[in-house]
Amino acid sequence: MSALPGSHEGTAVTGLDSSPVEASPEVLATLPPLTEQTEAEAREIIARYPQPRSALLPMLHLVQSVQGYVSPEGVGFCARILGLTRAEVGAVSTFYTMYKRHPSGRHLVSVCTNTLCAVLGGQRIYDALSADLGVGHDQTAADGSVTLEHAECLAACDYAPVVTVDYEFYDQQDVESARRLVDALRRGEKPAPTRGAPLTDFRGISRQLAGFSQHADAAAERAAVDGPGVGEPTLVGVRLAAERGESAPPIEETPRSPHPSQTRSGPRDVAGQTPADRAGNASLAAADTPAEKAGAAQVHTDAPEPAGRQPAERGSEGTETPPNKSPGASGQGTSVEREV
Numbered sequence: 001m002s003a004l005p006g007s008h009e010g011t012a013v014t015g016l017d018s019s020p021v022e023a024s025p026e027v028l029a030t031l032p033p034l035t036e037q038t039e040a041e042a043r044e045i046i047a048r049y050p051q052p053r054s055a056l057l058p059m060l061h062l063v064q065s066v067q068g069y070v071s072p073e074g075v076g077f078c079a080r081i082l083g084l085t086r087a088e089v090g091a092v093s094t095f096y097t098m099y100k101r102h103p104s105g106r107h108l109v110s111v112c113t114n115t116l117c118a119v120l121g122g123q124r125i126y127d128a129l130s131a132d133l134g135v136g137h138d139q140t141a142a143d144g145s146v147t148l149e150h151a152e153c154l155a156a157c158d159y160a161p162v163v164t165v166d167y168e169f170y171d172q173q174d175v176e177s178a179r180r181l182v183d184a185l186r187r188g189e190k191p192a193p194t195r196g197a198p199l200t201d202f203r204g205i206s207r208q209l210a211g212f213s214q215h216a217d218a219a220a221e222r223a224a225v226d227g228p229g230v231g232e233p234t235l236v237g238v239r240l241a242a243e244r245g246e247s248a249p250p251i252e253e254t255p256r257s258p259h260p261s262q263t264r265s266g267p268r269d270v271a272g273q274t275p276a277d278r279a280g281n282a283s284l285a286a287a288d289t290p291a292e293k294a295g296a297a298q299v300h301t302d303a304p305e306p307a308g309r310q311p312a313e314r315g316s317e318g319t320e321t322p323p324n325k326s327p328g329a330s331g332q333g334t335s336v337e338r339e340v
């Protein structure tokens, strides 16, 4: 596969020359520039981490706070300062839905259409707003006021159906309340969220996510931090449990399963190996190609664990032998073990 014209290392694989989606020349011409101050703030972010590349995620939010999305210029900006390829930056920015591929509206309206919200009306809310705004998922109203998106579970199921604006919560919405909310946003108003910090706008919250205050002064910042937090629906379960005298069972430490070699039966030789161990070693020694060696090593369950990994951790992979049960006893053991 040949590289795309003008591409950097890796773009032949990802197809990402600079930004996942190139905006039109007209849009690019209207973007605020990434200035020396933006670069100074990027370097401030980098200084927070032991490795510069760890700063990429907040730097992408910083780019969004200036330009409203992860622009081609923003991808190049992050790549240059962090010493990454544009493809690497593009690969990260396209993985997370909070990084936008098109210039966002003044506000980002996210409607949860995941299971609980959907059955309680989330899909109806989304459909109504989509019709009113004349846009679909990840599209911006013609007046630039609002970008609409479907959202997966917003971790507020106890307040379903939930809508967020710039990631601030508007709980227990219905079609009419969501319509009123969006109408207010389009008029330039900022209705108070149900809980959390006061509403700003998409660029403001992006700045906050980059680790900088979006508020004008310390008092406003303090008020945002001290905004209403938990609401009644979240406390209902706790109250019911208290009334009934219920409590969660204590957390018990799960005993570690023995390594398969500790449960394998059969006489051991002077090296402490069972017949299964010796058969596994023989398969590994006889393998010619790397693929065969990999297969033999898989069969040979007594192969050494990679550095830093404990034998008992393999239990999570579903291949662990239950305690007090020999490998192969269920008829599902390896061919080597079944021969024993």
Ligand code: FES
Pocket (backbone or CB within 6 Å): 112, 113, 114, 115, 116, 117, 118, 152, 153, 154, 155, 156, 157, 158, 160, 161, 162
């Ligand atoms: S399903 Fe909507 S917040 Fe969880």
